[in-house]
Amino acid sequence: MTIRAVVTGVGHYLPERVVPNSYFEDKLDTSHDWIVSRSGIERRHFAAEGQTTSDLATRAANAALENAGLTGNDIDAVVLATSTADFTFPSAATMVQHNIGNTSGFAFDIQAVCAGFVFALTNANALIQSGSAKRVLVIGAETFTRIMDWEDRSTCVLFGDGAGALIIEAQDGTGANTDRGILATDLNSDGTYRDLLYVDGGVSTQTTGRLRMEGKEVFRHAVEKLAQTAHKSLGDAGLTSEDVDWVVPHQANIRIIQSTAKKLGVSMDKVVVTVQDHGNTSAASIPLALSVGVQSGQIKQGDLVVTEAIGGGLAWGSVVIRW
Structure with a gap:
């Protein structure tokens, strides 16, 4: 018998303020068409004044709890991926833990920039595999607009704010790649490319x-x-790209998404794309896209899902999940 970390709930939250590309046209030497042609982004969400990363994360967490039919105290651990935490310390995860009414678990942040959610999900899977937790709330949340250079048109038009969350819990599996749950993970980093x-x-x-x-x-x-x-992660699970039902990539740039899908040999019809509506939300982008994919009816129970992301570090990785 094998213990699998099975997804039992998803949720996301986006700030109310929607910022179209036209917002930048009178501030920078840019245009809607220029931004779309280079990134695929049409709009993004900006956090309100005083709205913090833990605020966004809490909204996404509550949505995931509601989706799973759980309360805060049903959670053993909160793992929050972010590079834009509210404070140097304590962790934003502990704030979310408090906000959802969890008094019996533990919580911590993980920082791997845009690859943060993949790193967080891999660590949460390890907690379940080791028996340290039976049910883990895994969140990606960012307020990246707080670290933008608003005079740099090559970067400031790309990013937005948001949060997404998954709940994974220990369930018995057979050990075969037909099991539901996380089947394989792969993490990498190389500080040579820091700059x-x-x-x-x-x-x-x-x-x-x-x-x-x-x-x-x-x-x-x-x-x-x-x-x-x-x-690599598909191979570790004994699978190939032909077995994939959905690729849910980090939503950074439509050209990266398209080029990666081609290199994987996966049709764009099997790729969940949200970058046009959310921009690059860093560690939040994969859980946001997963939640949207489930909400839209694209991702269904039993589907084989591959997530992959790369961010500053450089840090990159992937997770294979049977939904």
């Missing part, structure tokens, strides 16, 4: 900093490494 995508500030420099990115180089590494990690 391709980073924020030029932090606690030890006593500055907040702003996001900096070498777009062309990130694109090149993204396509190669995302396809590579997806093939």
